[in-house]
Amino acid sequence: xxxxxxxxxxxxxxxxxxxxxxxxxxxxxxxxxxxxxxxxxxxxxxxxxxxxxxxxxxxxxxxxxxxxxxxxxxxxxxxxxxxxxxxxxxxxxxxxxxxxxxxxxxxxxxxxxxxxxxxxxxxxxxxxxxxxxxxxxxxxxxxxxxxxxxxxxxxxxxxxxxxxxxxxxxxxxxxxxxxxxxxxxxxxxxxxxxxxxxxxxxxxxxxxxxx
Ligand code: ADP
Ligand code: NI
Numbered sequence: 001x002x003x004x005x006x007x008x009x010x011x012x013x014x015x016x017x018x019x020x021x022x023x024x025x026x027x028x029x030x031x032x033x034x035x036x037x038x039x040x041x042x043x044x045x046x047x048x049x050x051x052x053x054x055x056x057x058x059x060x061x062x063x064x065x066x067x068x069x070x071x072x073x074x075x076x077x078x079x080x081x082x083x084x085x086x087x088x089x090x091x092x093x094x095x096x097x098x099x100x101x102x103x104x105x106x107x108x109x110x111x112x113x114x115x116x117x118x119x120x121x122x123x124x125x126x127x128x129x130x131x132x133x134x135x136x137x138x139x140x141x142x143x144x145x146x147x148x149x150x151x152x153x154x155x156x157x158x159x160x161x162x163x164x165x166x167x168x169x170x171x172x173x174x175x176x177x178x179x180x181x182x183x184x185x186x187x188x189x190x191x192x193x194x195x196x197x198x199x200x201x202x203x204x205x206x207x208x209x210x211x
Contacts, residue, residue, distance in 0.1 A: 001051055004078050008055045017141050018134030019058050023125055028054035031121035037184045049088060053095050053118045060096055120185030123176045128192035132199055139165035169196060
């Protein structure tokens, strides 16, 4: 897996919006944990597939790269080199193409169990303490306000861009706990969502003190 890991590091070397190599690493280790709890007889080959999907899942995201075609070619030869069978290669490519949150809003792709597990791990990394950090990093990069007090905080799917990073919690992050594929993923999501709510409570308390 070394060549593949080096490749992913290289792809994200100038990426600081929270979709970086460390995000990929967290997704892999969380997905492995979920897999081991979810499956009665873990298999080495499946763990290898999870690793490959987890490391590669953001490499071909159109938000993050304009070189999708080249990257698909590079991934194909890496997977070949790592000894994945044609069937495994097909599964990896299908999952990384269909895993993202935005893709799943439009068409609900049917992912294999391994794909669903990595999708859960990816979503879990958007909530909890690191999820909060990632959201504000993303917001800063896009010149988005921390909070826009003129717009009510209501849980809803937005029609346009979030008006602030705090609104993003209500427009995406609070939906995640009900979108999990696995039981263990759901339990972790519930816990992390509680933490998000506590954060918002504190945030608003401090915000209001300015008046
Ligand atoms: P995916 O790649 O799974 O489709 P996104 O690119 O929408 O997901 O989200 C990746 C990360 O960026 C998440 O941590 C998410 O919370 C954050 N993010 C996305 N949109 C916004 C936004 N408008 N404001 C703040 N954070 C955002
Ligand atoms: Ni991701």
